[in-house]
Amino acid sequence: MGRPRLFDLDGAVASALNVFWERGYGATTPAELLGAIGIGKGSFYNTFGSKHALFEQALRRYGDDRVAGLARWLAESGQVSQRVKGYLERLAAPENEKTLRRGCFAANTAGELGSRDQAAKKIVRSMFERMESVLEASLVAGQKRGEIDSALDPKGVASLLLATLVGITVLANPDSPTARGKRIALAVAALLS
Numbered sequence: 001m002g003r004p005r006l007f008d009l010d011g012a013v014a015s016a017l018n019v020f021w022e023r024g025y026g027a028t029t030p031a032e033l034l035g036a037i038g039i040g041k042g043s044f045y046n047t048f049g050s051k052h053a054l055f056e057q058a059l060r061r062y063g064d065d066r067v068a069g070l071a072r073w074l075a076e077s078g079q080v081s082q083r084v085k086g087y088l089e090r091l092a093a094p095e096n097e098k099t100l101r102r103g104c105f106a107a108n109t110a111g112e113l114g115s116r117d118q119a120a121k122k123i124v125r126s127m128f129e130r131m132e133s134v135l136e137a138s139l140v141a142g143q144k145r146g147e148i149d150s151a152l153d154p155k156g157v158a159s160l161l162l163a164t165l166v167g168i169t170v171l172a173n174p175d176s177p178t179a180r181g182k183r184i185a186l187a188v189a190a191l192l193s
Contacts, residue, residue, distance in 0.1 A: 009047070012037040012039065012047075013054070013057050013058055013061055014061070015036040015037050015038075016033055016036060016037060016054050016055070016057075016058045017058035017059075017061055017062055017105070018036070019032055019033060019036045020055055020058050020059075020105070021058075021062070021102055021105045021108070022102065024108065024112050025052075025055055025109065025112060025113060025117075025120075026112065028051070028055075030044070030051050033051065033054065052119075055120070056119055056120065056123060059105065059106070059109060059120060059123045059124070060123055062105045062106065062127075063106060063123060063124070063126065063127030063130070066106075066127060066131065067127060067130045067131055067134060070087065070131055070134050070135070070165075071134045073086070073087045073090075074087070074134060074135070074138040079142065079147045080138050080139060080141065080142030080147050080148055080192065081142070081147065081148065081189050081192035081193050082189065083138070084135075084138075084161060084188060084189065084192060085185050085186065085188065085189030085192075087165075088164065088165070088168065088181065088184060088185030088188060088189075089181070089182060089185040091165065091168055091169075091181060091185075092168055092178050092180070092181020092182050092184070092185060093178065093181075094178050096178075097178055100168070100169055100178070100181065102169075103169045103170060104165075104166050104169040104170070106123075106124045106127050106128065106166075107124075107166050107169065107170060109124055110124050128162060128166075131162055131165070132155075132158045132159060132162045133158075135157075135158035135161045135162060136154045136155050136157075136158035139152070139154040139157055139158060140154045142192075148192060157192070161188065164184060164188055167184075168180070168181045168184055
C-alpha cells in the first residue's frame, strides 16, 4: 500500500497551470514545477507520471474553468447582447490586465505546440468547441425571445464571438489592452443589437 499524498492535488495542478501559462510548455522545467508545487521528485512522478501528463491536466483545468465561467456569465439575466458585452468588458477590465497580457493559455498552447502534440491539440479543440456551443445556445435563446435578429446564423455568430474572445487576449499589448478590449466589446454588442 502506498503512502498517503501529503499535498493538495488541486492546488498542485493550479500551481502548475500558472507556471505553464507564464513560461509555456517547452520552457518549463520539471525543477520549476517541483518548486511551484512544493513537492519532491518522487512524489511528482508518482502522482503525475510526467511533465506532459501534468501539462494535460493543467490545460484541461484551464478549459473547464473558461467554459464554466462563460456559461455562468451567459446564464445571468438580461439581454444576450448585454451579457456578451459584459463578459467581453470584464475580460478587458483593468483588474484583469495581467491575465489579459498572459494571453489565452489554450491559444498560447496551440501556437507553441501546433499539431505536434495531438493530446494538447485535442484538449484545446474541445475547449473551443464547448465555448462555441455555450455561445450558440445563448444566441438561440436570444432569438427565441426576440432579442437577436432571427436572420443571424447562431453558429456563425458563436464562431465570431469565440474568435473575438480569443482575439482580445492575442491583441493585448503593453500600451492599452483594456482600452482595445473595451472598444471590441462595444462593437460586438452593437452588432448583436
